Amino acid sequence: MPKTFTEKERQYIKQRLMEEAESCLVQYGVKKTTVDELVRRVNIPKGTFYLFYESKELLFFEVFCTFHDHIQKEMLEQLNEIKQNATAKSVTELIFRLYKKVDQSxxxxxxxxxxxxxxxxxxxxxxxxxxxxxDDFSMERLLEQLPGIKETDVRLFSAALRAVFTTMLHKREIGEDSYEDVLKLMIYGIVFQLFKEESR
Incomplete structure (x- = not known):
């Protein structure tokens, strides 16, 4: 990173690149978004972009990971608030609300x-x-918030929740009018198994 950029400037440029990358994802998608478009929006030379990211794909991946981490953090915070009285139903509602947030993003x-x-x-x-x-580690932290579920196969439940997440790709085939009910049912099935593991 050139010495001409202060830490504050580096943070600003990176933040602006991420903001414009997210905006471009909504407007154009990955294929139609070029590095030229991104640097034009941020008002930096093209060479500066490559000081931060080797490719536009790495930038888009960081945007995805940042949003993903924000969702996971929010889930942990909300779960921490209800953990004393957590039930399969309350945990299902929590996860469902966060999936809905993703769906609208x-x-x-x-x-x-x-x-x-x-x-x-x-x-x-x-x-x-x-x-x-x-992702597996974050799910482990989430499961540790629920008393007695530490012995659960974290990777299995993490993968199961990711599988539910990918049903968004098939909303039309599932039926858009019943999709939310189906989503909640699938989440409940996974969460119920977690609580079942706890009672063993």
């Missing part, structure tokens, strides 16, 4: 139009593996 078109898959194909395998491991 930039992430929904990012998933449904194939942009996430496109970005993932162009990323180093190491980054994908790190993200998956971090």
């Amino acid at each position: 930039f992430l929904y078109p990012f998933l449904t139009n194939g942009d996430l898959e496109l970005v993932m194909r162009k990323l180093p395998e190491r980054l994908i593996k790190e993200h998956s491991e971090k």
Whole structure:
């Protein structure tokens, strides 16, 4: 990073790139968004972009990960508030609300139009593996908030919740008028198994 940028300037440029990348995802998608468009919006030279990101895909992946981490953090905070009286139903409602938040965000078109898959194909395998491991770790932290569920197979339940998340790709096939009820039923099935594990 050139010395001409202060730490404050670096943070500002990075934040602006992420904001404009999210905006471009909604407007154009990954394929139609160019580095030229991003730097034009942020008002920086093209060479400066590459001081921050090796490719636009890495920028989009960071936008995705930042939103993902925000959702996970919110889930942990809300779960911490209800953990003393947590039931399968209350945990299901919590997870359902967060899935709805994702559904109404930039992430929904990012998933449904194939942009996430496109970005993932162009990323180093190491980054994908790190993200998956971090996702499992976050789920472990979530499960630890529920008393007595520490022995649960964290990877299995983390993968199950990711599988439910991907049903957003098939909302039309499932039926948009009944999708939310189906989503809640699937979440409840997973959460019920967690509480069942606790009672063993």
